[in-house]
Amino acid sequence: MSENGRKNTVLVVDDSPENIDLLGNVLKRDYEIKVALNGAKALKISGSENPPDIILLDIMMPGMDGYEVCSRLKSDVKTQDIPVIFVTAMGEVEDETKGLEVGAIDYITKPISPAIVKARVKNHLELREAREYLKNQNEILEQRVDARTKEVLDLQRVEFDLRVTQEKVENELNIAAQIQRSILPSNFPAFPEHNVFDLHAMMTPAREVGGDFYDFFFVDDEHLAVIIADVADKGVPAALFMMISRTIFRSIARQHKTPSQVLTEANDLLCEGNDTGMFVTAFLAYYHLPTAQLIYSNGGHNPALLIGPDSACRKLAQKHGPALGVKPGLFYKEDVDSIEPEQILVICTDGVTEACSPNNELFGVDRFTKLVCSCESLALSQMLSHIDKDLQEFQHGNLFDDITILALKRII
Numbered sequence: 125m126s127e128n129g130r131k132n133t134v135l136v137v138d139d140s141p142e143n144i145d146l147l148g149n150v151l152k153r154d155y156e157i158k159v160a161l162n163g164a165k166a167l168k169i170s171g172s173e174n175p176p177d178i179i180l181l182d183i184m185m186p187g188m189d190g191y192e193v194c195s196r197l198k199s200d201v202k203t204q205d206i207p208v209i210f211v212t213a214m215g216e217v218e219d220e221t222k223g224l225e226v227g228a229i230d231y232i233t234k235p236i237s238p239a240i241v242k243a244r245v246k247n248h249l250e251l252r253e254a255r256e257y258l259k260n261q262n263e264i265l266e267q268r269v270d271a272r273t274k275e276v277l278d279l280q281r282v283e284f285d286l287r288v289t290q291e292k293v294e295n296e297l298n299i300a301a302q303i304q305r306s307i308l309p310s311n312f313p314a315f316p317e318h319n320v321f322d323l324h325a326m327m328t329p330a331r332e333v334g335g336d337f338y339d340f341f342f343v344d345d346e347h348l349a350v351i352i353a354d355v356a357d358k359g360v361p362a363a364l365f366m367m368i369s370r371t372i373f374r375s376i377a378r379q380h381k382t383p384s385q386v387l388t389e390a391n392d393l394l395c396e397g398n399d400t401g402m403f404v405t406a407f408l409a410y411y412h413l414p415t416a417q418l419i420y421s422n423g424g425h426n427p428a429l430l431i432g433p434d435s436a437c438r439k440l441a442q443k444h445g446p447a448l449g450v451k452p453g454l455f456y457k458e459d460v461d462s463i464e465p466e467q468i469l470v471i472c473t474d475g476v477t478e479a480c481s482p483n484n485e486l487f488g489v490d491r492f493t494k495l496v497c498s499c500e501s502l503a504l505s506q507m508l509s510h511i512d513k514d515l516q517e518f519q520h521g522n523l524f525d526d527i528t529i530l531a532l533k534r535i536i
Contacts (some may be wrong), residue, residue, distance in 0.1 A: 131156045132249055135176035137166040137193065138211070139185045143234075143402070147180055147211070151245060163188030167196055170203045178249055180232075183212040183223070191226050198227035199241045207248045211236065246397070254371040307370065309340060312505060315348075320413055322334075323350070324504035325530040326512060328523065335362025336473045336528035337370050341377075346413050349377050352530050353406040354425065354473040356447070365402045369394060369448075373408070383408045383421035384458035387448060391456070394449035403449035407471050411463070416534050418469065419501075421458040423448050426477060429470040430463065435497040435498075468504070469532040470496055475525035479515050487518055504531045 136147045141161070148157045152453040158176055162185060170176060177301070183190035190210060191425040197203045210223045213234040220231045230244055236528040314323040325338040333354030343349050351373055372393050376386045386408055394404065407428055409420035420428070420440065424447035428440040445456040463469055474493065479487040495514055499507045508529055515527060 130176040133158060133174070135166065135169055135179045137161075137179060137185075137190070137439045138182040140182075143182065143211075146236070147241065150236075150241050152160070152244070155245070155441045157458055162186070163196075164194040166193055167203075170197060170206060171200065175203065175206060177252070178209065178245060180206045180209050180211045180245075181228070183210055183214055183219070190248065191222065194223070194226045205252075207252055209244060209248065211241075222303055230465065250368060250371075251364075252266070253375075254367050261347045285426060288337065303535045307367065308337060314340060315342075317438055318413065320534065320536050321348070321411070322504050322533040322535060323348075323531070325528075326508045326509055327526065327528040328512065328527045330475070330523040335366050336475065336526035337366050338528055338530045339370060339374065339531070341374065343377050343380060343410065348411045348413065348532075349408065350411065350469075350471070350530060350532055351406060351408045352425070352471045352473060352528060353404050354475070354526070354528070355402060356403055361400065365400070365404065369404050369406075373406070377408075382458060383410055383419055384444065387421050387423045387445065387456040391448040391454055392452045395452040398449055403447040405447045405473075409469070411469075411532060418463055419458055419462045420461070421445075421456050423456060426472060426474055428452075429493060429496065430461075431468045431493075431496050432500045433464075433466045435500060437493055437497060463532070463534040465536060467534055468496075468500060473526060473528040475527045476511075476515065476525075476529060478525060479519050479527070480524055481518055482520050482522070487515065504533055507531060 131154070134151050135158045136144050137160045138144050139161055144159045146162075148159065149158060158169055160169055162188070166179070166181070170179065180358050181190045181193060190212065194208050194210075197206060197208060204227075207230075208228045209230040209232060210228050211234065213217070223231050231242060232241060265421060307346070308327060309325070312324050323340060325340070327336055327338060329336070335357055336353065338350075338352045340348065340350045353366070353369060353373070355365045355369065357365070369390070373386060374392045376389050381389065387406060390406075403426040406421075406423045407420065407425040409418050409428075413416055421444045422428075422440075422442060424443060430438045430440065440459070440461060442459050444458060445454050472536045475486055477489050477492055481487075492511075495511055496507070499510045502510065508531060511529060512527065
């Protein structure tokens, strides 16, 4: 389903009615199906007022072949963002390479597997929605995301092919790391036009990419949403689940839902089709600028800390439900608190408190609390840098889990 509740539309382009019927029967339960028997008809439908959300495109067609159709779609600003998946009997590496070069994002060989077709269409539609939230991305990076999406998804579903060399794997991980860094807010100080609070965050993945994330954004003129989350795993699968989770949280929160409603709805969505068994813990809070009121909901995450002034410390230890993505139909609760002037809300993932020294000693909640209190007088950026340095020294640079911290300070 799209965000407005309608079914997504799939355009099937093939000169064979039998192939069209086959793909249509596989997808018609979940999607609206449009068909075209040739490239010209496909271009006309794609450029209409009601374009498809994704295109399944045959290569070998009389007249205009699939490569040319895809090239024209990608050269037209009206259609260049529609995902194109080639569905063809041409299965050589050179054919796949050419398809990716002209702008396709995936490649399915005939005879098709219904399960693969369903999974590819679903995943690419989800990724398209996720990309809508990626801002300030340059054109080259967007092209790389489209070109490499297939390989990243293959990694998650253990479809990674022996044809892929180690060098290619490393290159794709580097691209994935760039993508992950690009979606995390990185401009600090955040919201400099607001002088009533300060906000800073950091994330250090244990591998090239990680499963932790933080985010912050205004849900309306007066409420600032802050969230920190931890996917139960590391590496590329966790990073993909993290991107999907972030997109879901943002989408629901922008519908003016409360923190408890956001976690409740997000949990149900993350449970759908979650065959991997992955889950995510999350702490979501809305900070009301005029009153400094904090409304928060905790889904199986570490307690937040309220630090200061004068090194006083209080835990927001209430958990309002378990981790998200495990069991559908749960209802999460929420609590209300307030942040006093000069007080700091500090949230972290368990990669901080469970950081391990070479002697198998855990960093621990108490050590982390004392460390935060010792630098509460510093600017938030300096505080987080100091904490990160201390954690690196404690672990001797051997990170076993992602490290993510978010700090929100009330100024006045």
